[in-house]
Amino acid sequence: MYTQALNTAETDDRGLEDVAKAAQFQARIDAEERIEPNDWMPAAYRKTLTRQISQHAHSEIVGMLPEGNWITRAPTLRRKAALLAKVQDECGHGLYLYAAAETLGASREELVDAMLAGKAKYSSIFNYPTLTWADIGTIGWLVDGAAIMNQIPLCRCSYGPYARAMIRVCKEESFHQRQGYEIMVTLCRGSDEQKAMAQDALNRWWWPVLMMFGPPDAASQHSDASTKWKIKRFSNDELRQKFVDATVPQAQYLGLTIPDPGMTQDADGHWRYSEIDWTEFKQVLAGNGPCNRDRMAARRKAHGEGAWVREAAAAYAAKRARRQTAQAAE
């Protein structure tokens, strides 16, 4: 669903073996050419992208859990089917993204192991719990909405495989976003209880969603290199502002109140929001959010309990290959 601006990029170019190659590479970037897997690229570019794409992939996979939490309890069969389809899409996004990361020379297994070991991050948003059905609507509306804000520019990212994965992901993501918003519309036109449920969900998710865009520009460690390499096209704060401006009218249409009493609209029409609680953000990233431990425990459990199945598949494939070789030799 989402990649967060968490990278500490390698801006150190001392390791570059060839200054001329680096200059040529930058010229290609500047000319808006796509970099492809077999092309030369600076080691730091490779490393930054591997980290960002894999974090993005991990986010898709961990992101299945908060929504998956409601599949067995969805209130109608139509909603159940839609949610199941959505979570299935997210798994597919994870697979595209691992494949894109693998074009950079990493293996999916090592990337997944890094996540399970707590060495690789995933989006902070998935460390929040889904307490009511309205959370499912809110996640679609806001979390997927924020993801789209961030991913549309990535469709023009300089690395071809990532950009192409993003084009496919964005198509499905915007469908999810509309589905989520439709759940919110239904709730807000429903009973008082349903409206209250929607407002409560917005209250709980609003600030965590704004945190999805990453630290403020002044504190963002990696923007320079990522911008120079056209991995990143807009700053965290620019995207966050764009998101807020797009979302306020949607909340108004729903008749919901954004839990930020200090919010004002300036002369240019931008909605100015209050200070984000960056302490909470840092704590969630450090593993201390409400669900960090549960999310990792669930992924580790699936991985651990699935080991014998993966071993069986590998053992069978090896046996079959041996039999086929033996048959061919006859």
Added chain:
Amino acid sequence: MATANIQVSETPLVLYALRRADDALILGHRLSEWCGHAPMLEEDMALSNIALDLIGQARELYTFAARTEGKDNDEDKLAYLRDVRQYRNVLLVEQPNGDFAQTMVRQLFYSAFADLYWRAMVNSGDTTLAAIAARSEKESAYHLRHASEWIIRLGDGTDESHARAQNAIEHLWAFTGEMFAVDDGERALIHAGIAIDPGTLRGRWLTTLSEIIGEATLQLPQNDWMQQGGRSGRHSEHLGHLLSELQSMQRTFPGLAW
């Protein structure tokens, strides 16, 4: 009293559709419990995919049942406002997921049946059931292929996977007989050319199964004692828990649109 269970006038045709719908919903629900917890991402997708197909089949069958009944029930009332004793699925599909082998054996037993069943039902004299069958048989063929390939991998994989698959077969075997059972109401539908006699599928089901189980180096149990009851609402203790989860929203917030 919107929270109370609905009453369904179970004419033979309504009951017939409900039984198939309940099979599909309960099995789809079970598979959906795997979401995010499967042994690998590809399998997470496959299990969700099959769950989605089955829930789709259930929706069509409930809608058909509701229309046939002609009262004000609909797919959601039928799914969310009937209690354990009103559910009509076979016991097999409500069995817990267990480990991956148990899920796959349950899927193999059901899909090997559903594949034959829907292919035969394409010729139903009821045009809606025939249309549902035409769609479902394509899905079931895919489900059967998926389950078969896994049973072969597990059976002919490692010692551990072999043992787990064999255990699952032993555990679930007694629940397979119910899929082939017919009561008087169904017999009338069979005579009318609306339903097919599932009993006639058992031989082919066994052949398909024997081939797969054989290739997997596994064995079918010798025990022929079969558990029954699901079709008339006498379920295992598992279904109540499943329904309390599935129905919790509609029970807590009755009569609303979502």
